[in-house]
Amino acid sequence: MVTVGLQPTGRAWARLVAEGSGCRKCPIAGRASKHVFGRGSLSAKAMFVGYGPGLSEDVLGVPFVGPAGKCLDAAVKEAFRLHSRNPSVFFTNLLRCRPCDLLGGPNRDPVPDEIDNCWPLLTRTLEIVNPAVVFLLGQVTHYEFGERWLRSETTASPVAIVEVAHPASIVRRGGVEGAAFETYVRSIFEGLEVLYCG
Numbered sequence: 001m002v003t004v005g006l007q008p009t010g011r012a013w014a015r016l017v018a019e020g021s022g023c024r025k026c027p028i029a030g031r032a033s034k035h036v037f038g039r040g041s042l043s044a045k046a047m048f049v050g051y052g053p054g055l056s057e058d059v060l061g062v063p064f065v066g067p068a069g070k071c072l073d074a075a076v077k078e079a080f081r082l083h084s085r086n087p088s089v090f091f092t093n094l095l096r097c098r099p100c101d102l103l104g105g106p107n108r109d110p111v112p113d114e115i116d117n118c119w120p121l122l123t124r125t126l127e128i129v130n131p132a133v134v135f136l137l138g139q140v141t142h143y144e145f146g147e148r149w150l151r152s153e154t155t156a157s158p159v160a161i162v163e164v165a166h167p168a169s170i171v172r173r174g175g176v177e178g179a180a181f182e183t184y185v186r187s188i189f190e191g192l193e194v195l196y197c198g
């Protein structure tokens, strides 16, 4: 079964969403339409972590549903297909609220205080899903996740943490039709090898 589009269910997840939805630690919560927690299977083998929700995600309350998300879905499906497997994935972000400075303003990168504030919600997500591989999307996520992960006391125990490009950068280079897409699929395929080529 393809799990790319599933909305999560389950008691631990429902508790996380109920508690996290009331979070107002950061000023950006006041500009967010919805808190955005995750998409995919709670038993996923691979988790993809981005910066934060964009405009489409903020409106729908679901991560990676805009152009970058569609590009990422296509790359993930193709990478799993090359391993002759169905996708077993979960998508989330460093932040649950959309990082922007004005109501309806452009997206911006998350700042360290916001990432610190939201880190417990991310680590609880990691513990619930407990993926074998975590893909960090883009340089901000590479740096900010990596720094906190080393100090984290989470019980999540991925066997690999893999850095790949953010899908927005692939969209800027032509998306699924562009020359960068094949390389992007390859990077995800290689990240999955720890699961299927052991």
Ligand code: SF4
Pocket (backbone or CB within 6 Å): 020, 023, 024, 025, 026, 027, 028, 029, 035, 095, 096, 097, 114, 117, 118, 119, 121
């Ligand atoms: S980004 Fe995270 S920590 Fe900040 S208000 Fe939203 S849910 Fe809370």
